[in-house]
Amino acid sequence: MAKSSNKSSSKTRSQPTSKGKPGSKPTKATRTESPSIDIGIDAKDRADIAAGLAHVLADAYTLYLKTHNFHWNVTGPMFNTLHTMFETQYTEQWAALDAIAERIRALGFNAPGSYAEFARLTTIREEPGMTAAPAWHDMVQQLVDGNEALCRTARVALDVADDADDAPTEDLLTQRLQTHEKYAWMLRSMLQ
Numbered sequence: 448m449a450k451s452s453n454k455s456s457s458k459t460r461s462q463p464t465s466k467g468k469p470g471s472k473p474t475k476a477t478r479t480e481s482p483s484i485d486i487g488i489d490a491k492d493r494a495d496i497a498a499g500l501a502h503v504l505a506d507a508y509t510l511y512l513k514t515h516n517f518h519w520n521v522t523g524p525m526f527n528t529l530h531t532m533f534e535t536q537y538t539e540q541w542a543a544l545d546a547i548a549e550r551i552r553a554l555g556f557n558a559p560g561s562y563a564e565f566a567r568l569t570t571i572r573e574e575p576g577m578t579a580a581p582a583w584h585d586m587v588q589q590l591v592d593g594n595e596a597l598c599r600t601a602r603v604a605l606d607v608a609d610d611a612d613d614a615p616t617e618d619l620l621t622q623r624l625q626t627h628e629k630y631a632w633m634l635r636s637m638l639q
């Protein structure tokens with residue numbers, strides 16, 4: 448009986464252009480420089496848009512984490528309402544992170560993907576989780592501020608995308624603005 452092995456040999460690989468395992472040597476086809484991109488947006492505009500989106504992604508990730516942190520650590524008479532409300536918001540925000548990062552990739556650039564990069568790029572202040580948690584109304588105010596900050600960052604990036612006629616980025620950022628302006632309104636209403 449022939450011994451089976453998960454290791455595939457490059458000699459016996461029937462499809463040399465298929466993706467290799469992470470860390471594997473690139474095939475001949477991938478050793479060349481990156482293919483050029485010609486989607487009708489020049490390289491300078493693509494770089495400016497991607498830089499704007501990197502700031503949006505950093506704000507979005509930081510706000511996502513803060514909302515999840517408050518879902519875990521909220522206390523007081525508003526516990527049930529806020530625990531559930533925060534979960535609804537962070538679940539939607541988590542899904543949106545991927546779309547923002549993949550738009551940066553589609554424009555030809557790498558997306559930030561580490562806590563250090565997000566901390567450097569974000570305009571939103573983190574809140575530690577392990578020390579004494581803020582009172583519920585302080586949490587709500589912080590999330591109002593965070594959603595508003597993200598809207599300001601998204602508007603800057605939207606302006607750049609608009610100037611370059613980058614409709615997919617404009618569409619993505621318009622949707623994010625609608626969501627975060629709505630969240631800011633809902634959270635703000637709890638404080639009135």
Ligand SMILES: [Fe+2]
Nearest residue numbers: 518519530534
């Ligand atoms: Fe939970």
